[in-house]
Amino acid sequence: MNFKSKSKEEKRQFILVIIIVVLLLLMSILVPQLFPGTKTADIINNSVGKFFNLFTFFGNNYVIIIESVTIVFFVWLINKALLLLVSLLKGKSFRSETLSNLITSTIKYLSVIIAIFLILSAWGVQTPTLLAGAGIIGLALSFGAQSLIEDIFSGLFIIFEKQYAVGDIVQIEDFRGVVKEIGLRVTKFEDLNGDIKVINNSDIRGAINTTTSLSPAVCDISISYKEDINKVEKIIVNNLEKIKSNLPEIVDGPRYLGVQKLADSSVVLRVVAFSNEKDKYVVMRGINKELKLLFDKFKIEIPFPQLVIHKEEHL
Secondary structure, eight states: OOSTTSOHHHHHHHHHHHHHHHHHHHHHHHHHHHSTTSHHHHHHHHTTHHHHOHHHHHHHHHHHHHHHHHHHHHHHHHHHHHHHHHHHHOOSSHHHHHHHHHHHHHHHHHHHHHHHHHHHHHTTOOHHHHHHHHHHHHHHHHHHOHHHHHHHHHHHHHHHTTSOOTTOEEEETTEEEEEEEEOSSEEEEEOTTSOEEEEEGGGOOSOEETTSSOEEEEEEEEEOTTSOHHHHHHHHHHTHHHHHHHOTTEEEEEEEEEEEEEOSSOEEEEEEEEEOGGGHHHHHHHHHHHHHHHHHHTTOOOOOOOOOOOOOOOO
8 A cells, every 4th residue: 555545544643653753863863962961861862862863873883884884795796796607607498597596596595694694793693692593493493384395395306306497388287387487485387378377396296297208289180971081191191291391380290190080970080290399289270270271172071060850751
């Protein structure tokens, strides 16, 4: 909710809080300076001044503040240098992109953690105490965030076992989509409609990577029972090379496999070609079109469903 959408009462409360904070800040800064040594100045210094006297805070801790800013700058600089190195070493394959994304994510998290430890150490917090505290927190989280740890380990296994990579087309139960991003915790898929589905890595089971080999584009076309099958088969076989030249997405084939089915109103013939998974449906639609044009050219009938009705004559 933005400021314009707030009610008038909420706006008044917000403005009132801002005014009070500004007054307290001005009081902590101006009163001790204008009335030094007075009782009022002592009271403000010992109460509000502890929180709002920025001059005293910066005056007593300016060395540590500069050191903290320097730590943040150098950690940021090293982080950018490492990310640039990863981008330069990244290959053009999808698996290289997946691994580089994982390394990039790890570098970012480690940079933040290291910066926090160094800044706290600069402010006088003992590093062994920090490490011990981190160990206790990690132990507590291990019990409360088992699903998170399971997701991270599942993500690592997915990447290092090369189950799938960015750009692969994966089938998970009833869902089919392109892998867009593999993270330590979740994997993002894009379906045919362009919608992004986010799945926890530990929930991905029984995934079928359809990109590892060529995919068959199966096309069935029907002809009338009155057509000469031998003639039709010869026409199809003689035009397979032409179909392939018209469909550059075909990697292998097409091949005529013969009579697939004797249906109620037609004889079903099957043609199969092989392509990359992402082009499978393009090839299927293309072959259907080419066969329809071919049958039109040679006057081969493609029947429609027919219903035979027998009329009973009454004497």
